[in-house]
Structures are given as C-alpha cells and as structure tokens.
Amino acid sequence: MDFSVESATATVVESFRDTRDPRLRAVLESLTRYLHAFVREVRPSLAEWNQAIEFLTAVGQTCTDTRQEFILLSDVLGVSMLVETVNAQQTGTAGTVLGPFHMTESPPRALGDSIDLIGGARRCVVSGWVTGGAGEPVGGAQVDVWQCTEEGFYDVQQPDLQPPGNGRGLFTTDDDGRYWFRTVVPSHYPIPTDGPVGRLLEATERHPYRPAHIHFLVTAPGYEELTTHAFVAGSPYVDSDAVFAVKQSLVVDFTESHDESAAAAFGVATPFIHARFDIVLQERL
Template sequence: MSSVSDHLGPGFTEEASAEVTAAAFDGTPDARLREILQRLTHHVHAFVKDIGLTQSEWEQGIEFLTATGQKCDATRQEFILLSDVFGVSMLVDAITHRVPRGATESTVLGPFHMTESPRRELGENISAGEGGDPCLILGTVRSVDGEPIPDAVVDVWQADDHGFYDVQNPGTTPAGNLRGLFTTDPKGSFHFRTIVPAPYPIPTDGPVGMLLERAHRHPYRPAHIHFIAQADGCRPLITHIFVAGSPYLDSDAVFGVKDSLITAFRTIDDPVLAQRYGMPNPCTVARIDLVLAAES
C-alpha cells in the first residue's frame, strides 16, 4: 500500500532549493516566460548560497527594493536607475542592438526622453536663451555601405551647461529647450546650433543614490548629446555622442560610454564657416556621422 509521501515531490532543503522551486514553474504555458523564471530561480538561489545571505541582510534588501518602488512615479523610474548603475541596462542594450561592423554603436535611451522634441528646421538654434559655449553640430546619416540617407529623422536632446534637462526645471526652462527633431537633406546631412553640454549627476535623492554613497561611487555622467536616428529600411539607432575630454568618460555612473562614441568638440577659427552657419567666430564645432544598419 502506497503512502502519501510516495506521491509528493522532493521536499524543500538547502541543497535542493533551486530544483524544487524551479519545478513549481513547470506548468507555465509561455515557454519563454517559463525559461526566464526557472533560470532566474537557479541564479538567485546560487547567489544566496554563494554569499551566505543572512536573515538581516535579506530584510535590508527587501526594504531597499520597497523604497526603490516607492520612489517611482510618472517621471521617475528608480528601478531603471538601479538597473543602470549595475550595468544591466547597457548589457541588455548591447545584446538587443548588435550591429554589423561599421554601424554606429547604440547606448541607453536615458530617463529624460519623456517629452516630444519640437520639429525644427536645419540650422535652427535649439539652445535659445541658454548660456554656455555656443556649438555647431554638423552631422550626416548614412548606411553601412556609405550611401547618404535623405529624409532620415534625427531626434536630439541634451542637458544645459549646468547639467539640467528642460523637464528638470519646468518653472524656468521652456518645454522643448535643447531638443529638436530634424530631417536630413538630400545629401543625408543635418546641422543645428546648440551649446556644449555639461557633465551631470544622475538623481541621488533616492535609494540608488544611497547605494552609490555607501559604495563610494560617484553619480556623474560625462557630457553628451542624445540622438535617435530613424529611416525607412534601417534599424532605429539610439545613441549618445560624448564630448572628448569630458570628466567621467572612464567612470560613467551608468556605463554608457563606448570609445567609438567619443567625439572631438573643437574650437575653430573660421570666419567663413561662422558666417555661413550664423555662429560667432571662433566657435566650437563637432562633426557627427550616424551610420545606420539595414533592417534584418
């Protein structure tokens, strides 16, 4: 005669914890979700065993995650910030956006693409009313084989010379300032006037800021301009262009820097160029080449 225990699976033990828990997800209908849940279970249990997590440390971890969720709102996503400082956001981006040799590398979207950029004419000044070092951006959008891409849409946004985006100072900075949506000309070119951006800290008034402080890590990002480039038949590109020589290029708090994205912002003494583009002379000029991969 069989006993009740003959019909039960293995009990929960320290040694078999991952196997027992993962088996509870065997009935998950979605195969990919099932794989994620079971593999996550194995990795989490292995981590807990590897470091010998104590009850007190577990409780502190739960409190930290609870506080992280409580800090999120319509304009603040503390969990993404947490993912950023652990390098997970950049890793997911790298896996998701593998591109062929020669295409511009991607990086994270960032937390401040939360409003629609205003449509602007080529050559327009996106930094009207801002202080800072005037800067001319001369850009092209092309394919990997070198062909210019006309009518590509280039979305641009950046911080001011104090490291703030428009949405961070809604009472004093007009919406859409230091943002622009441009369309490339028949030669695949675009250009606009702006200011040289400044490095800035990620938000530190929440649990992630506390974590960085405890770890003796700084919260700063190097100076950069965000770009999204899109064109028919091409994969959308989300990237940054980093200012060469900026502080924190080798220690970006969210690990967003790639060597190929560092660009020289040079001071150029050229009266003809300055007059042509409506810039003071001398002025800072950056040349940017956005290379899009074909849709697969």
C-alpha cells in the same frame, strides 16, 4: 515534496512547466536558477533580505513621469550597458544606454534650429550625416536628440527654470542624409543622488558623475534603431562614467571655429564650437 535548500530550485522551475510562452518560460527558469544560486552563495539574513526588498520598493516609489529610478539603478549596475552591448548592431555606430531622462517627447524642429531655448554662452553647432553600412545616405531619418544645459541640468530637472523641451529636438535628415542643429556645449553632471540609487553609490564610495554628452536616438525605415551618445572629448569623467557608457569611437572633438563661411551657413557668429558626429545605421535583416 518538502521545500528545502536542495529541492527549492527544481520545485520552482517545475512550477513554470505549463507556461505557454516558451520565451517567458525560459526566462523565468533561468532567473530562478541564478537567483537561487545567488541566495545560496551570499546566504542573506532575513533582515538583509527585507532590506533589499525595502530598497527596491523605494526605487519604484521614486519613479515619476519625469524620473525613472529603475533605469538609473540598471545603469549604475552596468546592466543597461550590458543589455545594449549584447543587442548592439554588429556594424556601424556603437550604441549606448538610453538613460533616465528620455521621459518626454522631443519637439519636432527644422534642420538648423536651436535646441537651446535659454541662451547659453558656449554656442555650438552639431552636424553630420546618417548613412547605411554601404555608405548610402539615409534621407528622412529621424534624429532625436536631448542634452543637459551648460550647468548640467535637463529640462525635467528644472521645470521652474527651463521651458519644456529645452535641450531637446527631433530632426529629420535631408535627402543627402545630413542633419545639423544649434545648441550649447553640455556639461558633465552627477546623476540624481537624492534617491535610493544615490544612497547605494554613497555606500559603495562611487562617484555619481557622467562626462559631457549629447544623446541620439536614430530611426529610419529598413534600418535598426540606434541609441547612442556623442561624448565631449576632454570632458571630466570620460574615463570613469558612472553608468559605464563611454566607447572611444563615440568621443567627439568639440572644436572652436573661426570660419566665417561655415558660421554663415549654420546661422551663427564666430567664434563657435563645431562638433561633427556621423552616424552609421545597420540595415534591418
């Protein structure tokens, strides 16, 4: 059969007929149909198609051990958040994107430890409970957190200025499902714009900013893994996140406290910023 505009899709789909993995076959067939439909609709010139290939090549070449440009591309196109949403737990805390900076392991820390290793000014305590859908405490849950500094940079972005593991910590909830740690209030920040994704944003006149947030990745036996954020209420760009990840239920008040007893319990001095972020996990079926 001659390869033509009319026969192209059926020809390629048929080429996957002997694929043993049914899921792989289904994915490739669907991908082919949608990609061919895109080409028929847009009718890219050969120069434009080569430009697209060069762009994707540049995205891959920008990836390093501490930078994932393909995740960044997925994020700014809303694909990461869409995948997260279609796979989200049906109950409990809303999920969001992993983001491109979960590239190194968070160091294990004891409850109450500080993840701020450079002495930021806006001292903050984040605390909460991890529970199941029926309100049962989830003791022994792993709560992996990571965030940027007050200036808006992650440790992997400033290896000469920040010690490895700054802004990161792996905590284990106590028997009551409670966790708490000390940190600083993070800043809003731009996603990296010095690569091909940045050039895409510039070409489309989109801003690169994310509102201030702390990342959480929570796991516990018998429960679905949860990736989420605590967004700082009132942060710039909370209504126009460059990666579309904000959900209203995840916007958290970071409130100044003068409570001496609370400060003593958390091991800080007054005044301090306190944010409570409770996390509800969905039981694994």
